Amino acid sequence: MIVLKTKTELEKMRVAGRISAQALALGGQMVAPGVTTAQIDKAIHRFILSQQATPSFLGYGGFPASACISVNDTVIHGIPGSRTIKQGDIVSIDVGACYQGYNADNAATFPAGEIASEIKALLDATRESLYAGIKAAIVGNRVGDISHAVQSLIEPKGYGIVRKFVGHGVGRQMHESPEVPNFGKPGSGPRLAAGMTLAIEPMINLGTGEVKVLSDGWTVLTGDGKFSAHFEHTVAITESGPVILTEA
Ligand code: MG
DSSP states (O other), X not given: OOOOOOHHHHHHHHHHHHHHHHHHHHHHHHOOTTOBHHHHHHHHHHHHHHTTOEETTTTGGGOOSSEEEEETTEEEOOOOSSOBOOTTOEEEEEEEEEXXXXXXXXXXXXXXXXXXXXXXXXHHHHHHHHHHHHHTOOTTOBHHHHHHHHHHHHGGGTOEEOOSSOEEEOSSSSSEEEEEOSSOOTTOXXXXXXXXXXXXXXXXXXXXXXEEEOTTSOOEEETTSOOEEEXXXXXXXXXXXXXXXXXX
């Protein structure tokens, strides 16, 4: 069942979104050679708590940290730890905050110093595909229109779309209906209505879209060892168009 949010609920989600966006920006500013992923997680954790919110990811399904921090060929769900970021790495940070019972979810991939031009192009295309998806998130369209907008921007560039993991509804629960794949046919899937809140999140690989999950049960790597990028916003569908809730 797709839960439509009231105006009051959307206001709470906007606060959750602002906190999530600020937490993401804080983490992104820390991405630099010599910093560990655990240091970034700790700063994000403290920040969210300082905002009278709680980290949505901490303990979710047993996840042991407040942010997923995924370096290079890690696509998503990287567990923060002693890994030290190196010059030329890319670091995907995915973080959500829960405020008065409502969640928001966002992610971005940050470069550590100078990165190879082909990797920068991957980051740019992934971010661009997120905004193409958001642009299609309008009343009367269907979920497949969002999916198709992402897919049609990415595939001509030759990148691999991760199909095993998808975007999702978000609200009282971190993951709600509907699923929002990053591939699909226009005009397919549930119809978009005002009050829906969706986490749109293209996960795009430099190589193929194949992924594998490590034995820790969380860490998702690209199958071919090539780099991967991830950008995500929580978006409200409204009569006057899509509203990005995860903005600082
Ligand atoms: Mg998400």
